[in-house]
Each structure stands twice: as C-alpha cells, then as structure tokens.
Amino acid sequence: MAEKKGLKSRRVILTEYVEGYPREEHMELLPAAAVLDRPAAESSPSVLVKNLYLSCDPYMRPKMSRPIPGQSSYTSAFVPGSVLTGYGVAQVLRSSLPGLAPGDLVWGITGWEDYSVVQPPFTGLLTKIDPELAQDDKLPLSYYTGILGMPGLTAYVGFHQICSPKKGETVFVSAASGAVGQLVGQFARLMGCYVVGSAGSKEKVELLKTKFGFHEAFNYKEEDADLSGALRRFFPEGVDIYFENVGGKMLEAALVNMKTHGRIAVCGLISQYNLAGGEKEGVSNFACVVSKRLRIQGFIEPDHKHLYPEYAAWVVPHIREGRVVYLEDVADGLEMAPEALIGLFHGRNVGKQVVRLTDE
Template sequence: MAEEVMNNKQIILKHYVEGYPKESDMEFKNNNVKLNVPEGSNVVVLKNLYLSCDPYMRSRMSKLEGSYPITGCGVAKVLKSGDSNFQEGDLVWGMTGWEEYSIVTATQSALFKIHDKNVPLSYYTGILGMPGMTAYVGFYEICSPKKGETVFVSAASGAVGQLVGQFAKMLGCYVVGSAGTKEKVDLLKNKFGFDEAFNYKEEKDLVAALKRYFPNGIDIYFENVGGKMLDAVLVNMKLHGRIAVCGMISQYNLEKTEGVHNLFCLITKRIRMEGFLVSDHYHLYPKYLEMIIPQIKGGSVVYVEDIAEGLENAPKALVGLFYGHNVGKQVVKVSRE
C-alpha cells in the first residue's frame, strides 16, 4: 500500500518551564507524518478539529527531557482505523496532540466516540468532555450537596466553575462565585444565575468578603484556586461543611507553594475536605451525558466558550489561562470537519 505522507503542523514545547509559562516556551513547527495504519496495528489516525486548553497542562511542562509535541484533550475525526471500535468518519474526543494529525491508540488516548452531533462539537472539550465531568463528579459525588445549602465556587466563570454554579442552583442552593474581572462577575450573575458574585482581585480582605456573602457560613466550597482564597474560606465554613478540592491554579506557577494557615478549622468545624481526579470517575460518563444533553438542548444549562482560531494561536490561549484572559472554556479551533 502506498504511504500517505502529509505535512503536519505541530506545537512543540521547547524547554522546561519555570514560573509562568510564556508563548515563547512553545513553537510552531512543520513535520511530516505518515497517515497509514500499519498491517496488524490498532492505531487510529485522527484529524484534530478542536483542542482544549486546560490548567493541568502546566504540570506537564515541568521536568522536561527534550522537546516534544504538546498533548491535551481534543475533538477529532477518524481518518483511518486499525481498531474495530472506530471507523473512518467517526467523531471522537480524548487525549490527542497539539497538531493537525495525530496517531493514537484508543487505550492511551482514552478515546470516546461522539454519538450526539446535534450540539456544538467544541462542547466535547468542555461541558460534554473532561471539564463537564469534573463539575458533575466534584459537585454531586464529592460535595454531597443538599437543597438549601450555601455554596461557594472559585474560578467560577471557567470551564468547570460555570457548571458547578448552575448545578448548585438547579438543586436549590444559594450560590456565590468569585472571578477576576467585572465582565466575568456580570456573567456569573446574569448568564449563569449565581445569586451573588465578586471580583476577588478587588477585595483587600477575602475573609470579610466571604462573610459579607455568607453571614451564616459556607456549607460547600468547590475549590479551584487554593492559596489565600482557601485560607479565607476555611474560617468561613459552617460546621460539617464540605470542600471538594478540584484544583489550585494559584499555585501551579509558583516555585514554592504558599502555606495554608487555617487548617485547624477542619477539626473545630468537622469539615470534610476531599481531593478528586476526574479520571477516576469516567464510568459515570454515560450517566452524565443522559443528564446534561437534554439540559443543554432545553436551555436549562448554558455554556460559555472562548474559541481561539488556528493552531498557531494555541500557545497564547494556553498561557492566557494563568492570567485569567479566557472568558469561559478556552478552546482552540484547529480545522473544519
């Protein structure tokens, strides 16, 4: 069989990253790729359509040995397949490369076939993909929420946070979110239906700010940022409160992470603080889709995306996460279907 060789534009990480990542840590390169499936192989050849920018990608930029193409979640079309579970023309999401074409195996990439195409395809990087599952598992499984409870969400307008707030509102909770700009605070209140929202960058005293919104304390904290916010939350928690530790983005670029001073509150207030990784919970994905797709189609859940056009703009989009430049889920559109 003749080999099909294509030019493959890629984003390469050039070197080990210290501190905040920069666009110049990455470069745009052209490499050739053979799009064939070797005899007897189970590889799947993908054409990438959308790539996802996610905070966890920062940790993969550390302790680097040699340069390598960046990997991350994405939505792709199957061009060729040696795996009988996938056929040419299928749409999939899973771990793929920051490049035009990727050659993967279904197991390594945790590929999911996309069945419902009557929703924006980019949603499979967000609400219908990993961040959506994170919000679902973190809120319903880890927080043990009950109607009428008080809920605080940090990084609330992002890929995960905007959904946590909406899930909590649907359950009948009182929900407050924090975000880093006025535009995001307006979105929280006017688009996602949070009861209250505040710009944490404008608050000199976070303990007092939380006290203002939660005079009787917080039952549930959905933790996305860590650091000073966590410290301020701890003293504002109610007895038997729950903290789902999803992420700590304020710490990812620091050489030395900040100390948390108020952990003693865990004891005095009998708080349950539990970390989780979405990857341990993918068996719940079908159940999640059953719940969320009708909600999207019926308009009871909304989702805001920030879509950068073109692979060459992916580094800027990824770096922007750590400066709060994204408004909603940060996606990169690589090519048309």
C-alpha cells in the same frame, strides 16, 4: 475522509521545562514528522485522527514543569522536544481499533497538532461521539472539550458526588467562570442551593450573575485585602460547600468561613501552578479542619469516567432545553494555541478556552 498519504501536519512542542508562568518561548510550532504516513503497527491498535478542537486546561501547567523525583502526579510530565497533548475533538481517518471507523467523531486525549496517531493507553480514552448528537445545533462539537467532555464530568462528579450537596445549602465556587466553575454554579442552582462565585474581572462577575445564574459573584482582585471578609458578606451563616479551583489565599479565606461539617472538593489550584516551590502559598489555618470537622477531598475526572454516560444522559436535555448554558472562548488556528494556553493562567479567557483547528 480517506487517509491521504503525505499529510502535511504541524505540531506544538514544549521547548523546555517551565518555571513560573509559561511564555511563548516555552512552546514552538513546527512541521510534524513523517510519522503520520507510517502504516499502523500490527502489534497495538492505533487511530489516525484529524484534530478539530483542542482544549486548554489548567492541569496542563503542572505537566510543563520539570518532574520532581518522588512527587508522582496522576499525569506524566511533558517532555521537551515532544508534542503537547491534551483533550480534543477529532475525526477518525484510519483506525485499527475495534468500534472506530474513518469518519467517526471522537473526543479524548490527542496531540497539539493537525493530525495525531492515538496509541495505547490513550486509545482507551477515546469516546465516540453519537452521530445524532453531533448534528444537534445546540450541541456544537467544541462542547466535547467542555460541558460534554472532561470539564463537564469533572463538575458533575465534583459537585454531585464529592460535595454531597443538599437542597438549600450554601455553595462557593472559585474560578467560577471557567470551564468547570460555570457548570458547578449552574448545577448547584438546579439543585436548589445558594451559590456565589468568584472571578477575576468585572465582565466575568457580570456573566456569573446574568448568564450562569449565580445568586452573587465578586471580583477577587477587588477583595484581595480581605477575601475572608468578602466571603463573610456573601455567607453570613457560612459556607456548606466550597468547590476549590484556585487554592492559596482563597482556600485560607474559605476555611475560615466554612460551616461545621462543610465539604471542600479540591478540583484544582490554578493560583499555585505558576509559583516556584518556595513561593507557594501555605495554608496556615488548617486548624479549622478539626474545629469544623471539615472534609477535604481531592478528585480527578479519570477516576470517574464510568459515570460519563449517566452524566451525558442527564446534561444533554438540560442544554437542549436551555436550563444549562455554556460559554466558550475560542481561539482560531493551531498557531494560536500557545497564546491561548498562556492566557488561561492570566485569566484572559472568558469561559472555557478552546482552540479551533477547522473552518467547519
């Protein structure tokens, strides 16, 4: 647990800005620089951690593109030649940050590397994992990249706050077997809503119905010719709430099928992330927004961080008692991280995509 001088680390860097789908050559696994051996700077607190789990999340794709001047994003772009960063679970080896000591387990933003030095502003996002919870067999550490981390709070805030759901309402979730979608479906069902999910394979559709308790589910690839018709089959009376993870054609189909006063929580638009500017699918039936008085609300988890304790207190009993389940797709080893991230944009993962860096 004590800090070792001369730690051997490896890291995954971005080799160049990505256009279209990310490919293996856009990332490279390299030996890490000697930065880890440097003593912590006195001027700003830092935390040296050993990374245990890394999270592959859709929002990482826009960060791989060349930034467009004037089009600010809520996260800054990755820099070619530099290490990728993302959510992860890690163990503290050295800390000059009050409240964190060697041995502590944390989740937050870390590097895609064996060891990371977490510095401001990311030190402020490190959340200490309750040692008691960390011992709970039903709450594996990897869950802090998912149901107990950013995707979990995203699903909770997005559904319970942004969607203003009421018992008995109809809910549609796209990318429904993903890190966030599988939770939104279960949260909606817990609230007494009727919930239908879309996913990209027969296997995922089965999971939605058998494991995650969606009332119905469909494979969007099989319904590609008439997504709107598919939604009309499952929602003959219309959709009260659309939890939007994909964008493009699915958003168009959803708009047509929304009920009056429907709500659309826009969490992500994964179908559009790998398209060049000119290829992005336009939403042409925006008139529905007026005729149906729809509310469309974009949101991101960091704005709602203060709700994490409330969320954790709510969800942990649900997990322990089996009312909410979570499915992960775990890749083993830092060397597998690029492939795992790439696979996310082709829908190869079944459940939340995690990379495990430890044998624990």
